[in-house]
Structures are given as C-alpha cells and as structure tokens.
Amino acid sequence: MPVSVEPTSVDPSQNGSAPANTGVETPTTASAGARTSAPAAEALRPHAEDAFADELAALAAQDDRPRPTRWKLSPWAVATYLLGGALPDGTVITPKYVGPRRIIEVAVTTLATDRALLLLGVPGTAKTWVSEHLAAAVSGDSTLLVQGTAGTPEEAIRYGWNYAQLLAHGPSRDALVPSPVMRAMAEGMTARVEELTRIPADVQDTLITILSEKTLPIPELGQEVQAVRGFNLIATANDRDRGVNDLSSALRRRFNTVVLPLPESVEAEVDIVSRRVDQIGRSLDLPAVPDGVDEIRRVVTVFRELRDGVTSDGRTKVKSPSGTLSTAEAISVVTNGLALAAHFGDGVLRPSDVAAGILGAVVRDPAADRVVWQEYLEAVVRERDGWKDFYRACREVSA
Numbered sequence: 001m002p003v004s005v006e007p008t009s010v011d012p013s014q015n016g017s018a019p020a021n022t023g024v025e026t027p028t029t030a031s032a033g034a035r036t037s038a039p040a041a042e043a044l045r046p047h048a049e050d051a052f053a054d055e056l057a058a059l060a061a062q063d064d065r066p067r068p069t070r071w072k073l074s075p076w077a078v079a080t081y082l083l084g085g086a087l088p089d090g091t092v093i094t095p096k097y098v099g100p101r102r103i104i105e106v107a108v109t110t111l112a113t114d115r116a117l118l119l120l121g122v123p124g125t126a127k128t129w130v131s132e133h134l135a136a137a138v139s140g141d142s143t144l145l146v147q148g149t150a151g152t153p154e155e156a157i158r159y160g161w162n163y164a165q166l167l168a169h170g171p172s173r174d175a176l177v178p179s180p181v182m183r184a185m186a187e188g189m190t191a192r193v194e195e196l197t198r199i200p201a202d203v204q205d206t207l208i209t210i211l212s213e214k215t216l217p218i219p220e221l222g223q224e225v226q227a228v229r230g231f232n233l234i235a236t237a238n239d240r241d242r243g244v245n246d247l248s249s250a251l252r253r254r255f256n257t258v259v260l261p262l263p264e265s266v267e268a269e270v271d272i273v274s275r276r277v278d279q280i281g282r283s284l285d286l287p288a289v290p291d292g293v294d295e296i297r298r299v300v301t302v303f304r305e306l307r308d309g310v311t312s313d314g315r316t317k318v319k320s321p322s323g324t325l326s327t328a329e330a331i332s333v334v335t336n337g338l339a340l341a342a343h344f345g346d347g348v349l350r351p352s353d354v355a356a357g358i359l360g361a362v363v364r365d366p367a368a369d370r371v372v373w374q375e376y377l378e379a380v381v382r383e384r385d386g387w388k389d390f391y392r393a394c395r396e397v398s399a
C-alpha cells in the first residue's frame with residue numbers, strides 16, 4: 001500500500017506557488033527544470049515568463065475571470081497572452097502566436113481538463129514556441145521540460161537517483177532526483193515533453209500511468225507521488241517523425257491533439273518573421289534596421305514557393321529542395337541578414353545580405369539541391385519584376 005507523503009518545504013521564490021501535499025522537494029541545485037540564477041536581462045534567451053513578465057503581470061492584475069486551481073491566469077487571459085490584445089487599462093499584449101484563434105482556444109481549454117495536450121505539425125510551425133508560452137502563462141514556469149531524443153531514458157520522465165546519497169544512505173527521498181514531470185505533478189504545474197515521438201516507445205509508455213492514473217509510483221520506497229490539481233502536460237511532436245516511434249494508441253487516447261498549420265498567407269508569414277526578427281535583434285543588441293520588410297517579403301516568398309512547389313501566382317511549377325524551409329528558417333536568414341547589414345553594410349537590409357543565407361538554407365544536399373536552386377533562380381527569380389538586384393546577389397553567392 002502506498003505510504004502517504006509528507007509535505008515538504010519549497011522555496012516560494014522558485015516558482016511563486018505554494019506546494020500542495022506532495023513529497024517532492026524542489027531541487028536547489030540547477031538540474032533539468034530548475035530555474036537558473038542568471039538574471040533574466042543577462043540570459044541570451046530569457047524564458048517566456050521572464051521575457052514577457054510585464055505582460056503577464058498586467059494580465060494577472062486585470063483578469064477577473066475564474067482561474068482553474070493553481071493557474072496564474074484564467075483560460076481567457078492565457079489565450080489573450082498568446083494571441084495578443086489590448087487590456088482595459090490600455091496595456092497592449094503582443095501576439096506570440098499568429099494563426100487561427102480557435103487553435104489556441106482549444107489548446108488552452110484542453111489544459112484545463114484532465115487530458116494532456118499534443119501539439120503536432122510540420123517543422124517550424126511554432127509547436128515548441130506555443131508550448132513554452134502556454135506553460136509560462138498557465139503556471140508561470142516554462143522550464144519543467146523533458147527533451148525527447150532516441151536516448152531519453154525512463155528516469156528523465158519518472159525520477160532518478162543521486163548515487164552518492166543512495167550508496168551512503170540507501171534509497172530515501174533525499175536520494176531521489178525528481179524529473180521535471182514529477183515536480184510538475186507534485187506542484188500542480190505544467191510539464192513539457194519535447195519531441196515525444198523521438199522517445200523510444202517503451203519509455204513513452206511511462207506517461208500512460210501518469211496521464212491516466214495521475215500518479216507516479218516509487219516502488220523502491222513504497223510510495224507514490226500523486227498529481228495535484230493544476231498539473232497537466234504539453235507534448236510536441238513533429239509530423240516528419242511519423243513512423244519513427246509512433247505513439248501507441250493507449251497513449252494517444254490520453255492526449256487531445258492540436259495540429260499547428262503553416263502560415264496561411266505570405267502576409268501572415270511576413271508578420272511572424274518581422275516580429276520575431278525584431279525581438280531576436282533586440283536581444284542580440286543588433287542595431288535596428290529600418291525598412292527591411294521588402295527583403296523579408298522576398299525571403300518568405302522564395303521559401304513558400306520552394307516549399308509549395310509552385311510560384312505564388314500558381315503559373316510555374318518549381319522543384320522542392322530536400323531540407324525544411326519553414327518560418328523558422330526564414331527568421332534565421334533574415335536575422336543573419338540584419339546582422340550583416342548592421343555590421344558590414346550601410347544599415348539597410350539589402351538583397352546581398354540575405355542571398356547567402358537563402359542559399360545556405362536551400363542547398364542542404366550539395367548536388368540535388370543546387371540544381372533545384374539554379375532552376376528556380378533562372379526560371380523564376382530572373383524573370384520577376386523588381387528582383388534584378390536579388391538575382392544578381394544570388395548569382396554572386398552561387399558562383
């Protein structure tokens with residue numbers, strides 16, 4: 001019979017929420033999921049809850065709708081945080097996700113039920129990004145994260161042992177190293193599992209008991225950790241990995257699946273790229289480069305046409321290269337271009353600043369992709385009005 005677990009003290013400064021009747025101590029040393037000591041302003045990439053702390057605080061202050069137990073915000077406020085909007089006092093909430101409103105509403109609602117959330121989609125459709133922001137808005141902490149790989153062991157999802165302690169004193173709570181999922185269960189928080197379908201099937205199945213029984217047995221101690229209210233789990237999985245380690249149907253039934261689509265139009269994608277590039281540029285202290293939107297539109301257009309296999313007017317078929325040309329690649333090509341323009345150019349984003357980046361993104365396989373790129377260059381880019389400079393810049397870097 002499982003022994004009931006004594007409550008333990010948790011440093012409230014670590015996550016801002018009082019622990020429930022749980023047995024899992026929040027580790028004070030930096031381990032997976034533990035907050036690090038780097039000040040948010042110093043971190044190269046601050047966590048969502050730090051980067052957008054002002055917006056989250058404004059939402060929490062003005063949110064008078066009912067909040068599920070241990071949620072920092074109401075479902076409505078979580079959706080507003082993700083989709084953007086204006087608050088009654090005039091605070092502007094920037095959109096984090098650009099796409100159909102309903103998708104985010106379904107995702108947020110799922111988190112308030114007893115089913116876990118699976119974000120599915122092709123690469124670069126913001127699965128990881130949405131998962132991080134959802135966890136930040138719901139629990140105020142997006143760091144309870146398990147990164148799925150082919151080598152992810154069961155301990156990463158359940159718990160491990162501090163072997164020095166284990167050898168010195170035998171199995172005890174002190175010797176146990178909780179996984180991020182175990183901590184989330186104990187504290188009623190949101191856990192995240194990245195790339196679920198890369199995890200071997202038998203390890204994935206560890207999640208079945210957690211998600212259906214809401215408990216994590218610790219047979220070595222004759223104890224268990226029961227999930228408290230507020231616990232839920234967000235997993236992401238890539239469409240491309242389908243067939244690698246497919247989810248078992250038993251596990252799939254524990255999830256509500258939300259498919260994140262590619263941006264529906266050039267405009268939407270240009271909007272996403274511009275916003276992210278601006279944020280990344282600021283965090284890297286890149287000088288602001290004005291009027292880059294034409295170049296951004298060009299990068300997005302090239303990527304969309306190569307991805308779709310047809311030009312935007314629908315007239316010319318083109319071949320698709322082997323690699324992924326998602327919004328994420330467009331963001332990094334433009335960010336690189338901005339850095340070039342800022343450091344070595346005249347501060348204006350020009351075709352020559354993005355050409356090399358585009359070539360690098362498109363030509364992954366030096367033989368096949370180069371042919372695809374040359375054909376596109378000659379058949380589409382050369383003929384297009386206003387694209388002469390870009391054509392020349394591409395020819396220069398392709399030579």
Ligand SMILES: Nc1ncnc2c1ncn2[C@@H]1O[C@H](COP(=O)(O)OP(=O)(O)OP(=O)(O)O)[C@@H](O)[C@H]1O
Nearest residue numbers: 096097098099123124125126127128129238327328
């Ligand atoms: N619809 C969108 N709204 C806002 N940002 C987006 C959107 N689509 C892509 N992005 C941006 O693209 C970048 C990449 O997203 P992310 O890494 O979350 O993709 P992913 O779906 O997890 O990809 P992968 O399958 O490779 O893990 C992020 O910076 C994100 O801001």
Ligand SMILES: [Mg+2]
Nearest residue numbers: 127128129236
């Ligand atoms: Mg991802």
